[in-house]
Amino acid sequence: MKNTYIKALLATAAFGLFACNAEQQTDNSKPERQEAAAPNIILLIGDGMGVPQVSTAYYFGDEQSNFSEFKHIGLHRTADVTHKVTDSAAGATAFSTGEKTYKRAIGVGADSLSRETILEYLQTKGYKTGLISLTTITHATPAAFYAHVTDRDMHEEIAFQLSEANVDFVAGGGRNFFGKRSDGKNLYKSFLGKGYHLDTVALSTPEFDKKNIFLLADESMPAKIEGRGEFLTEATTNALSYFSNNESPFFMMIEESYIDWGGHDTNKEMLISEVEEMDKTLGLVLDFVKKNPNTLLVVTADHETGGVSLGKYLTKDPKTGRMKEDPTQTEVYFDTDQHTAELIPVFAKGVGAENFQGIYENNEIYHKIRMVVDEK
Template structure:
């Protein structure tokens, strides 16, 4: 090969290497370079014992096993060591601790921008899914600003103008039975929402969607709710996928908490199973979309639950005997507890959620993950 040919070959190699390097650093956008989707799943009232039931009451493997990055948060509010859902979710939403019963406000009752509102300003689409009223404490903390969680008509009014792209849950009475005779459903439709108050129908691709299908909360699993949480989450993910824009979505498994308050073991077990099945859908999506961060946690634990030996009465002796291949779910209280709460994370930035920290740091860990992967 002549010197001229050698120089030409070397030049081609240099150009190809330069193009590849440029694409990797400043050129074509890969999926890893895209803005980070964030899916925050909150199992209301779900501590380690509740999660443990997913490993004993199903033949399949729990989707919780798919996580490698795990931490714990400290759930206390500024007013009470034992928090409630309002203060707990608000800490996630605004990045600072507040008082018990507060919704989207500081400890001094000042409205604070939520992570949902912050990301909307950055061009993010947003979604909220709950099994309770969509105006209930956990979902409300991401878009509303009121001094007390029971101000649900005020919260509903704020939802109308919150411009959330996908809504699914209950709470019809706070929209169509308003004390001042306002029909907030008509106002939502006036803001170009596709509204369904009867069923979880197919979302309309180029409109905002609101599925508010129960007067208050939906039924529990033991009362026949069906697969609403899984189906609503699947519909939301398909909807956001079609928009091809970054999104933030919060999904609440609400009735794990209610099972603890009722000291109802079957309710706890079935609600955790339902949450875990929905988690499987979310994790499958995240694995197919590398620009996605999934965080799973709870606002607090409810019931002081423990998982221990299971006993049955022996037919011959009448004595209580242990059943080796069964476990029992036991309650220490019908109220919230002060347990450390697990945090599971998967996807880009998951390493930021390891360790033990205050609950409001989840907000900051999300932002850190987003900044690191711009």
């Protein structure tokens, strides 16, 4: 009886040991969890675009604005380290480096030393990169993502730094700073020597197995009301097609530049037409995000321009000579032809969009993007 009990006990222990070993073997045989794919990042900047400019899309647009697609909306404060009212250079540098800097600075901190930009950081993570602008591609906003200079007007140096930056897709103006330089250098040869597809005549189909650069104006592109055509939407479509044909994640900055210029010129027609162009471009990008949900889209501006407001539309009564309101219309008013210190809207959609709600400093946009990228 005693021997039978011992045998049963040993058998039970052996079975338990076997079960543990079997469980360990089963656990060890499980495949490791796959890391989530790195998200695409699209930063769409409407230079000079505050809440009143966005509002024109609702009062002057022909269709429902694409801005209505956003559920995650915030505001950012634009002041730089030297001025309460910032410029595009310091504003874009805050986005690109995560640090506030001084007015006119490009890709450098308050100490004038270079800072790594979000574009440069993501290149080290295997990202493809792209830049689109209606201005010269050496202008303050696009330059802040690849260049490091102490003053925004150093266009030839900025152009040289672009030739060394290995950006995969570039579209904008600025031919004069690449081919007609005071130092005699021909930066076109530099791009071609690095295998770029270069076009200075037309927005041709990008070559998917090469880097691409399109420089289609001596300096900035014309305004929409001056006959620019569909450059911004077509360049955005081409860029999204290019990145879709590459397996790597991508970072792209797109700038609608002329909302700012409409404010500087206090030109209502220019401002409205450029916001409409921004809205169309936004629609294209939103379609991409819907089809590619592992994408973060952030839409914002570096500052507001013009002190714009929307108010009563007044006309003169031909009988009395008095001003009277037309209740069926609204008017665009400008308080200044300069930048202002208004808080700027931030619209986000896609992976990590919830991080962009609230009110925060402009340089936090960099850190919020990094949060999304680094947790993947």
